Amino acid sequence: MRIMALVGTRPEAIKMAPVTDALIARGLTPALIVTGQHPDLDPAAYGLTGEPVHRLQCQGMPDPRAHAGLVAETVAPLLATNCDLLLVHGDTSSALGGAMAAFDLGVPLGHVEAGLRSFDRANPWPEEDNRVTIDAYASLLFAPTDTSAANLVREGLSGEIHVTGNTAIDALQRVVGPLPQRSDRRPDKPKLLVTCHRRENWGTKLTPIALALLDIARSGLAQVEVVLHPNPAMADAVRLFLAEEPGVTLLPPLPHGEMIAAMRRATVILSDSGGVQEEAPALGVPLLVLRERTERPEGIASGNMRLAGTVREEIVGEVTRLLTDAVAYAAMSSPTLPYGDGHAGPRIAAAIEDWLERHLQAEERLIA
Template identity: 50%
Template sequence: MRPRRIVSVVGTRPEAIKIAPIALEARRRPGLCHRLVATGQHPALFDDALAGFGIAADDRLHLAPPDAPRADRLAALEAGIAAHLHRLAPDLVLVQGDTDSARAAARAAVSLGLPIGHVEAGLRSGRPDRPWPEEPNRREIDGCAALLFAPTPGNAANLADVAGIVAVTGNTGIDALRIARPALPVPAPPIPGLRQLLVTCHRRENQGERLHGICAALRRIADRSDVRLTLPLHPNPAVGPVIAARLGDHPRIRLVAPLDHRAMLAAIRDADLILSDSGGIQEEAPAFGTPLLVLRAETERPEAVAAGHCRLIGNRPDRIVAEAGRLLDDPAAYAAMARPGLPFGAGDAAIKILDAIELWFGAAPGKHRQRRKPAMSPGESRPPAGA
């Protein structure tokens, strides 16, 4: 029997990081042939992210300029991906997360009658507009996927109304962290009396006037003599230039270029406190035991909040300053959050995902398309790739 063909269609740096463990694990399975297709949504950052795992895209489509109107970009993505999938004729199309590339790939697969596997399925913020367009994207993808790989039981519960098969697998972002962790640089010696804060901010709901308010709060925090802030500048022109103009002259704020995966993981590990609206950091910070204040009013990753690793504080300047000050000045409050944990899995999600796919491929023809929501928990018959 020929190997079953799986095509992963991905476009952004976070997608590359989270699909890489699946690509590595698929190499170890002779019954699978995995192909990685890059849509060109984040070309330079995407390639750098994959290079950190020793892999590269098999196909590069370069379908739409990043500055094109979103509607035009989505149409070009969907048409170009559909044409490419038609040529490849895969047995399964994998998409990761909730980006426009993932949505376009799912729509393209549907148009061709190809089954879809959704990696990181079932995330919900409860607000259709926050984050936008991620929340509507993920709901649409979940609705048309044959296989839904939910990181947590809570994510699986959010999929009660979909027709696909749901498997609770953990999050491949933790797999990527586990693979990269041994190669992280040795931590620099701490500076006595100085706490290191890491800040990232890029969400659409935190842009415009809200971003100005967040910057004002960060200046107030940086006025403390016992802190230093490091802030990687997001490449979005609505974010990076604004932050640089508002914060670039502060002596205790260090603005840096976007960090690659390993450098970001090292920064998360070495920080005393993180302020961020990033989804991925909500998964990674708990693994290092670094307290995280989430600059959002809601999150699609409530598991980290429930476990006490993260705290939702929104984007009002006074609250940002107050919550940061509480953790910096109250040792007990800080210690309650500064403990490692793994609410998003132990780093074996890729194994569970591919076990579920192989089980699905082995089902009697057609039956997998009628089954509804049996929670599949395939056994861990192999050690994680890279272990």
């Protein structure tokens, strides 16, 4: 039985690597499809292995729907001749394109990180639509938490649902060791680590976020470190606001290990990233989410996250509260594992092997 794993972005590669490793350990080496959405993506740099590696030339586009269509068209010939199960991860346009092609060709689909829901098509857009569509196409739905599995059950989907944990925690554990663990925050001036890249925070939404960071830096409350996104338009917009501010340090895009190290040094994190929402609770670093709602509510329930939104005054208020109220800070800085225990990859691989065996047996019965 031939398995293929499709990725297009750095986060997809990081989170798919524990799955491919676990499959290889079971003698089920998958082929890799690298779509080119992030054109400089080297899967080996993120520990993602498979054989062979098929590289497409589907670079990211301003219109994510058009990009998904391009991926679907380009990947279809591979799936038609070489694939009994396609694995995709998350909610990118690459994942959607792969899912669309698999559905059209009747190729079974496995969705890693299934069932996440914000219940708002505009936040995040197009990711919310993407994951709903991918889940509807999938034969195997690997839900990271009971909450995400319940979302899938509520929707009455036909695919098999497996609660596995999130592979982001497997990847984090590879970097820092056994989880959970406390960060290595230093006792000097507080550090506010910031990432901001989601499409819904582009354009005018960035202005109040940037002004809030200026307020915090100029107040002397914390040293602000902003990790720039590889998207040059987003990075340039951040530089326009913050490049000349002495209380702000702009960092280049960081590899996964260096990003985790920066998170562990931070006193508080301010971010709109899904991956950071998964990692911060396990590291015990309080996280304020630059969004109005989240598809990862487990971190809020554990007490490690709060929604800060995108209003200037509310962001400043939330950061100030955390950095001046020792009780509030302590309540958010105890490490927890709301997204899994670091063994999602092996659980997913075991479910895939079982499914393949049942699938093969069913085909043999039909032939007989």
